[in-house]
Amino acid sequence: MSRFTAVKTFDFRFPTSNTLSGSDAMNPDPDYSSAYVEIHTDADDGVKGIGFVFTIGRGNDVVCKAIESMGDRLIGMEVEPLLDDMKKAWNLFVHDSQLRWLGPEKGVEHMAIGAVLSALWDIKAKRAGKPLWRLLAEMEPEELVSTLDFRYMTDALRPEEAVEILKEGQKGKAERIENLLKVGYPGYSTAAGWLGYSDEKMVALAKEESQVKGFKQIKLKVGQNVDDDLRRLALAREAIGPDVRLAVDANQVWDVPTAIEWINRFHEFDLAWVEEPTSPDDVIGHATIARAINPIKVATGEQMQSRILYKQYLQANAFGIMQIDATRVAGPQEIVLEYLLAKKFNKPVCPHAGGVGLCEAVCHFAMFDYVAVSGTMDGRMIEYVDNQHEHFVHPTVIKNGNYVAPTAPGNGTEMTLETAEKYLYKG
Amino acid sequence: MSRFTAVKTFDFRFPTSNTLSGSDAMNPDPDYSSAYVEIHTDADDGVKGIGFVFTIGRGNDVVCKAIESMGDRLIGMEVEPLLDDMKKAWNLFVHDSQLRWLGPEKGVEHMAIGAVLSALWDIKAKRAGKPLWRLLAEMEPEELVSTLDFRYMTDALRPEEAVEILKEGQKGKAERIENLLKVGYPGYSTAAGWLGYSDEKMVALAKEESQVKGFKQIKLKVGQNVDDDLRRLALAREAIGPDVRLAVDANQVWDVPTAIEWINRFHEFDLAWVEEPTSPDDVIGHATIARAINPIKVATGEQMQSRILYKQYLQANAFGIMQIDATRVAGPQEIVLEYLLAKKFNKPVCPHAGGVGLCEAVCHFAMFDYVAVSGTMDGRMIEYVDNQHEHFVHPTVIKNGNYVAPTAPGNGTEMTLETAEKYLYKG
Numbered sequence: 001m002s003r004f005t006a007v008k009t010f011d012f013r014f015p016t017s018n019t020l021s022g023s024d025a026m027n028p029d030p031d032y033s034s035a036y037v038e039i040h041t042d043a044d045d046g047v048k049g050i051g052f053v054f055t056i057g058r059g060n061d062v063v064c065k066a067i068e069s070m071g072d073r074l075i076g077m078e079v080e081p082l083l084d085d086m087k088k089a090w091n092l093f094v095h096d097s098q099l100r101w102l103g104p105e106k107g108v109e110h111m112a113i114g115a116v117l118s119a120l121w122d123i124k125a126k127r128a129g130k131p132l133w134r135l136l137a138e139m140e141p142e143e144l145v146s147t148l149d150f151r152y153m154t155d156a157l158r159p160e161e162a163v164e165i166l167k168e169g170q171k172g173k174a175e176r177i178e179n180l181l182k183v184g185y186p187g188y189s190t191a192a193g194w195l196g197y198s199d200e201k202m203v204a205l206a207k208e209e210s211q212v213k214g215f216k217q218i219k220l221k222v223g224q225n226v227d228d229d230l231r232r233l234a235l236a237r238e239a240i241g242p243d244v245r246l247a248v249d250a251n252q253v254w255d256v257p258t259a260i261e262w263i264n265r266f267h268e269f270d271l272a273w274v275e276e277p278t279s280p281d282d283v284i285g286h287a288t289i290a291r292a293i294n295p296i297k298v299a300t301g302e303q304m305q306s307r308i309l310y311k312q313y314l315q316a317n318a319f320g321i322m323q324i325d326a327t328r329v330a331g332p333q334e335i336v337l338e339y340l341l342a343k344k345f346n347k348p349v350c351p352h353a354g355g356v357g358l359c360e361a362v363c364h365f366a367m368f369d370y371v372a373v374s375g376t377m378d379g380r381m382i383e384y385v386d387n388q389h390e391h392f393v394h395p396t397v398i399k400n401g402n403y404v405a406p407t408a409p410g411n412g413t414e415m416t417l418e419t420a421e422k423y424l425y426k427g
Numbered sequence: 428m429s430r431f432t433a434v435k436t437f438d439f440r441f442p443t444s445n446t447l448s449g450s451d452a453m454n455p456d457p458d459y460s461s462a463y464v465e466i467h468t469d470a471d472d473g474v475k476g477i478g479f480v481f482t483i484g485r486g487n488d489v490v491c492k493a494i495e496s497m498g499d500r501l502i503g504m505e506v507e508p509l510l511d512d513m514k515k516a517w518n519l520f521v522h523d524s525q526l527r528w529l530g531p532e533k534g535v536e537h538m539a540i541g542a543v544l545s546a547l548w549d550i551k552a553k554r555a556g557k558p559l560w561r562l563l564a565e566m567e568p569e570e571l572v573s574t575l576d577f578r579y580m581t582d583a584l585r586p587e588e589a590v591e592i593l594k595e596g597q598k599g600k601a602e603r604i605e606n607l608l609k610v611g612y613p614g615y616s617t618a619a620g621w622l623g624y625s626d627e628k629m630v631a632l633a634k635e636e637s638q639v640k641g642f643k644q645i646k647l648k649v650g651q652n653v654d655d656d657l658r659r660l661a662l663a664r665e666a667i668g669p670d671v672r673l674a675v676d677a678n679q680v681w682d683v684p685t686a687i688e689w690i691n692r693f694h695e696f697d698l699a700w701v702e703e704p705t706s707p708d709d710v711i712g713h714a715t716i717a718r719a720i721n722p723i724k725v726a727t728g729e730q731m732q733s734r735i736l737y738k739q740y741l742q743a744n745a746f747g748i749m750q751i752d753a754t755r756v757a758g759p760q761e762i763v764l765e766y767l768l769a770k771k772f773n774k775p776v777c778p779h780a781g782g783v784g785l786c787e788a789v790c791h792f793a794m795f796d797y798v799a800v801s802g803t804m805d806g807r808m809i810e811y812v813d814n815q816h817e818h819f820v821h822p823t824v825i826k827n828g829n830y831v832a833p834t835a836p837g838n839g840t841e842m843t844l845e846t847a848e849k850y851l852y853k854g
Binding site for chain 2: 061098
């Protein structure tokens with residue numbers, strides 16, 4: 001039996017606004033940041049649980065504060081009963097009636113809960129000696145489903161349906177694990193597309209990402225000026241040729257009527273999707289846009305606040321591509337539920353990544369899905385940006401445009417503090 | 428010319444869980460709390476701007492931290508240019524691209540922005556020598572509309588429509604101000620209805636609130652046990668008679684199918700509304716419930732995160748009664764927009780109140796609406812609970828079940844710190 005002894009937070013900020021890498025129509029000067037948490041126990045194994053919330057600068061201290069203030073209640077608690085009953089850990093935070101008032105289930109508090117729960121799952125995976133994707137994929141369907149919260153979900157997905165989906169996913173699982181370890185999981189590149197880049201830089205990077213690095217899709221930021229967008233899209237399509245997929249991302253800049261008008265000028269470029277045309281909270285707006293821009297597909301989800309929003313997007317058929325993020329919701333249990341919802345409604349999931357640690361974190365869920373839920377990589381891929389990986393003990397590795405499956409135990413998000421501490425925020 | 432000199436926060440917590448006043452199906456033991464802010468300037472008038480976020484305990488420190496971390500950037504800034512251009516103040520916080528990542532526009536960060544903007548409006552009203560409701564009602568339509576943010580709104584309400592609504596509201600305004608000052612604005616009482624109360628206590632309070640205090644509506648909490656609910660509703664209806672309105676509040680406990688089944692057992696009680704049947708984030712779920720329980724009306728909004736949610740509820744006809752809260756969204760500008768949306772879609776607004784300071788704060792918006800937007804009190808009323816008013820410099824006054832219109836300059840939420848400081852949270 002061991003006990004939790006400490007919950008330590010670190011406010012890391014990387015001065016990415018210097019280079020305009022990461023610049024888009026909504027976020028002109030992000031400073032990629034991480035509200036990072038280590039959970040310690042008194043067990044002999046020396047395992048620390050790692051979790052984090054990705055932010056883009058100001059307010060990262062508020063997230064650290066939220067994590068700390070919740071983490072206090074873990075200290076002194078027994079470790080094993082909690083790791084054996086992760087639904088209890090979920091309830092401890094998500095259904096704390098006083099904390100719930102601050103959301104419910106959204107924003108700073110919900111993301112902070114996600115960091116804490118991720119850190120607990122990290123300990124669980126490390127103790128099992130498995131990378132998180134494999135721990136999740138090898139749990140019994142009933143066991144995994146018992147950790148999930150179906151409150152507000154049952155008009156779309158009931159627990160027994162979730163068990164059925166996972167049981168179906170058992171078939172051919174061993175072969176898929178083997179295949180995943182051999183070929184990895186498709187990535188796509190956003191490296192060329194930042195709005196702050198010149199045409200020349202964009203074209204050179206578009207060629208390099210597709211022809212040299214082997215990515216089958218690239219993505220450009222759009223939404224500041226329609227003529228600039230049309231020119232850049234023509235240049236990008238010419239640079240990558242007809243066989244590489246081309247997506248665009250507006251980062252929520254448009255109102256519904258503007259989105260429809262603007263996107264309908266993009267039909268000639270054979271786009272894979274238009275991402276975040278408007279507010280992530282606007283289910284009805286996205287459904288309206290999705291109908292009006294057909295056959296171009298809407299993609300969204302990187303800032304989707306909870307499973308309750310995903311449920312509605314799926315019910316309203318408000319996107320064609322579902323995106324998820326590793327640190328926007330309350331950790332692995334909510335992300336697993338998102339994948340189960342996607343499977344039920346038959347939508348492909350293409351996770352958001354980039355930033356600091358998002359590639360390392362989110363690939364576990366896409367791989368879990370391939371192995372145990374959807375059973376396919378068709379039309380699925382994980383965003384990739386070659387940025388800030390040097391801080392990680394087990395950084396993401398890309399081969400032929402594919403994410404290599406992690407094999408180290410845990411959730412893969414541990415930072416090498418000797419590097420990262422240079423970036424500790426001093427206020 | 429003056430400058431902002433300090434932004435001071437106070438973490439007040441009142442031990443209300445001792446009495447079970449405030450207990451409902453979702454919140455068994457709230458400790459009413461206030462993340463309270465004072466904004467100081469170096470002007471000779473000595474005016475301080477007051478704002479706050481109401482919470483129910485744990486996490487109140489996180490909200491204080493969020494306010495502090497934003498408040499820093501006001502210090503040293505010139506006061507008058509900001510008060511003359513409140514849209515600029517809104518943009519400074521709501522559209523700060525880095526802070527936006529923490530929402531966008533929801534949860535801890537958005538509520539904290541609301542406290543800061545409320546405090547700025549408080550200074551503006553105090554300098555004008557007017558209570559906030561009157562300041563808002565006497566601004567020129569174009570001037571008021573220029574402070575509002577129509578991003579993500581234009582598929583439902585455009586600025587020129589808002590100006591039209593306010594221009595229409597000019598007619599008869601002087602008479603309505605006179606009437607408001609004379610008779611006040613209808614309240615309704617939740618005092619009898621807490622789930623922790625015995626049947627006897629509930630019945631005695633139901634009689635007292637309706638027959639002695641003159642409230643025309645009372646509200647009971649429901650949702651823990653349907654047989655208890657049916658018994659309590661029968662007792663309450665008997666106690667108040669057929670002419671007093673009876674509403675119920677489930678505080679989000681149900682899933683959609685359960686809500687429909689449960690509420691459909693309530694038809695015999697002639698209910699004014701069923702409040703918060705499920706998650707406030709579930710527009711589609713509420714629309715489904717609203718259709719299925721007709722003619723009982725759905726009411727919701729006290730935990731509605733932003734104008735973007737209200738827009739969708741109105742577009743989807745997902746409630747019959749729109750509720751608002753004084754400290755859930757980003758301050759007066761967002762609340763004014765909510766009222767304009769309600770007018771456009773022709774829905775009555777019945778504000779949430781109670782807690783600490785919510786009655787004092789929210790009545791200003793209902794009164795503004797009566798005077799300058801909807802022009803009517805028909806079917807409208809403000810929740811009232813006789814709790815925690817003693818901490819306020821200008822506490823809410825109720826006469827014949829009506830809120831008396833405040834006449835003191837400002838937003839009415841200043842606390843008498845000598846009283847309140849007893850409740851400063853020490854950790």
